[in-house]
Amino acid sequence: MTSPPLTQRPAWIALTAHAQTMKTRHLRELFGADATRGSRYHVEAEGLYFDFSKNLITDETLSLLSQLARESGVEERRTAMFAGQHVNESEDRAVLHVALRLPKDASLIVDGADVVAEVHAVLERMATFADQIRTGAWRGHTNRPIKNVVNIGIGGSDLGPVMAYEALRHYSQRDLTFRFVSNVDATDFVEAVRDLDAQETLFIISSKTFGTVETLTNAASARQWLIEHLGDEAAVAKHFVAVSTNAAKVAAFGIDVTNMFEFWDWVGGRYSMESAIGLSTMIAIGPAHFYEMLAGFHAMDEHFLNTPVQGNLPMLLGLLAVWNRNFLGFSSVGVMPYDRYLHRFPAYLQQLTMESNGKHVTLSGDRVTYETGPIYWGEPGTNGQHSFYQLIHQGTTVVPVDFIGFVNSLNPLGEHHDILMSNVFAQAQALAFGKTEEELRHEGADERVLKHRVMEGNRPSNVILANELSPRLLGLLVALYEHSVFVQGAIWDVDSFDQWGVELGKQLAAAMIPELANTAPVELAHDSSTNALITHYRSLKQNGRNDDDH
Numbered sequence: 353m354t355s356p357p358l359t360q361r362p363a364w365i366a367l368t369a370h371a372q373t374m375k376t377r378h379l380r381e382l383f384g385a386d387a388t389r390g391s392r393y394h395v396e397a398e399g400l401y402f403d404f405s406k407n408l409i410t411d412e413t414l415s416l417l418s419q420l421a422r423e424s425g426v427e428e429r430r431t432a433m434f435a436g437q438h439v440n441e442s443e444d445r446a447v448l449h450v451a452l453r454l455p456k457d458a459s460l461i462v463d464g465a466d467v468v469a470e471v472h473a474v475l476e477r478m479a480t481f482a483d484q485i486r487t488g489a490w491r492g493h494t495n496r497p498i499k500n501v502v503n504i505g506i507g508g509s510d511l512g513p514v515m516a517y518e519a520l521r522h523y524s525q526r527d528l529t530f531r532f533v534s535n536v537d538a539t540d541f542v543e544a545v546r547d548l549d550a551q552e553t554l555f556i557i558s559s560k561t562f563g564t565v566e567t568l569t570n571a572a573s574a575r576q577w578l579i580e581h582l583g584d585e586a587a588v589a590k591h592f593v594a595v596s597t598n599a600a601k602v603a604a605f606g607i608d609v610t611n612m613f614e615f616w617d618w619v620g621g622r623y624s625m626e627s628a629i630g631l632s633t634m635i636a637i638g639p640a641h642f643y644e645m646l647a648g649f650h651a652m653d654e655h656f657l658n659t660p661v662q663g664n665l666p667m668l669l670g671l672l673a674v675w676n677r678n679f680l681g682f683s684s685v686g687v688m689p690y691d692r693y694l695h696r697f698p699a700y701l702q703q704l705t706m707e708s709n710g711k712h713v714t715l716s717g718d719r720v721t722y723e724t725g726p727i728y729w730g731e732p733g734t735n736g737q738h739s740f741y742q743l744i745h746q747g748t749t750v751v752p753v754d755f756i757g758f759v760n761s762l763n764p765l766g767e768h769h770d771i772l773m774s775n776v777f778a779q780a781q782a783l784a785f786g787k788t789e790e791e792l793r794h795e796g797a798d799e800r801v802l803k804h805r806v807m808e809g810n811r812p813s814n815v816i817l818a819n820e821l822s823p824r825l826l827g828l829l830v831a832l833y834e835h836s837v838f839v840q841g842a843i844w845d846v847d848s849f850d851q852w853g854v855e856l857g858k859q860l861a862a863a864m865i866p867e868l869a870n871t872a873p874v875e876l877a878h879d880s881s882t883n884a885l886i887t888h889y890r891s892l893k894q895n896g897r898n899d900d901d902h
């Protein structure tokens with residue numbers, strides 16, 4: 353399908369004009385004019401209640417956004433992705449994370465092979481291994497059961513596993529300890545293992561390419577640590593497994609490929625937490641819970657694929673994000689989970705959203721003439737309320753917020769949960785409706801600080817409410833955001849599945865390592881700032897650590 357460039361599509365032009373009117377409206381007025389707005393602008397599906405009524409929208413906005421999706425070919429692109437076409441055009445790859453969560457009896461033939469059979473074969477191997485670790489049947493080199501699992505990986509090979517472990521900790525086997533090492537900063541590794549007994553420690557080296565410098569550096573240090581503690585190279589066999597697409601490099605590192613769990617080129621790093629990259633998750637929560645999580649992902653996939661736009665959660669979340677970004681001009685999105693277990697969810701989402709849609713050219717390589725991916729950030733509630741929420745409420749930058757909350761706590765304790773959830777509803781309310789001077793005066797507020805206390809309101813938010821945080825729910829939630837990112841990327845006409853922007857820094861750093869390590873004089877040929885920094889670093893480094901500094 354060829355459609356005109358985004359800004360020339362009729363819906364885009366109409367939305368631009370419509371936004372001028374909407375910018376003069378206030379949520380107070382929109383709610384005042386329609387007593388049913390709060391219930392009308394919500395969708396309930398798969399156990400998720402999505403309230404989007406506190407966005408600066410009307411029926412016309414929604415209908416124009418649906419038109420924009422149609423004119424942008426979002427549905428065609430969705431079909432193409434689910435069918436295994438190479439929608440990651442710049443890397444010429446299929447994008448099939450949805451195949452990772454297809455049920456066992458499904459089938460999806462890609463390039464002549466049934467990927468579902470391959471996916472389930474790996475899941476079964478993972479389940480056998482996870483059970484061996486969980487029951488103590490897998491023995492370490494000195495015949496002790498494994499008690500500690502350390503995942504070494506970075507980016508997509510870390511953020512998903514650590515987020516999922518934290519999110520589903522309630523369901524985890526509590527006599528096992530999990531650690532996640534990602535940063536090449538040695539502190540990450542050293543602090544992660546300092547209280548662990550090597551005899552009871554399993555390292556999972558998670559790397560799609562098995563060529564990532566941070567992961568290989570940490571993996572090498574882990575190997576050395578293990579051998580130092582157990583005094584035998586042969587110990588590696590029982591204490592290291594790999595998750596990768598690259599068997600040759602796994603073998604070259606010294607891990608037996610029978611201890612490698614495979615995934616595929618068509619799984620993007622940031623879309624891989626339910627592949628073998630989720631091995632640590634499966635060990636933590638057990639295979640049955642892991643399959644429940646996959647079922648949650650799949651339910652959202654089906655919902656996304658089969659539901660008309662007006663009731664389609666990822667479509668609506670994505671279209672509203674485009675509305676806020678492009679037409680109202682808001683440059684960031686706050687994601688505030690009111691659940692402590694989801695404390696790594698914002699970090700996970702940052703990669704999912706910003707690595708996917710932080711792009712400056714279209715699929716055909718033309719510079720975009722509109723804004724693309726907003727900045728995603730966030731913290732769990734209620735902590736944020738006692739710090740940066742001040743800016744969200746009264747600052748000069750409007751930050752649309754996604755609130756995520758649950759009806760039932762996994763740790764019911766006194767009044768805690770009602771207090772927590774009252775804050776979700778209250779924050780969304782305060783953002784939308786604020787407080788006027790008149791109201792404050794009526795309440796008898798001190799005239800001297802009246803202006804300081806005014807809350808302008810009219811700040812958009814979504815509320816996502818579910819029964820409780822379960823493995824299934826986590827799958828639903830992650831898939832909701834994955835597909836919302838897809839919808840946004842399809843409208844912006846960018847490649848949401850590549851990440852060329854992370855390459856240059858890696859190349860420059862690789863070239864500098866010898867310059868930093870070398871003690872002999874070197875000819876530096878960078879810009880004058882970089883040259884001066886390296887020179888200063890080298891000269892201080894040669895002086896060694898200063899005992900006065902610590």
Ligand code: G6Q
Pocket residue numbers: 505506507508509558559560561562563564567620621622623707851
């Ligand atoms: C994710 C990115 C990136 C990747 C890491 C780790 O979509 O591609 O974050 O996951 O760079 O890569 P490896 O798994 O290959 O080590």
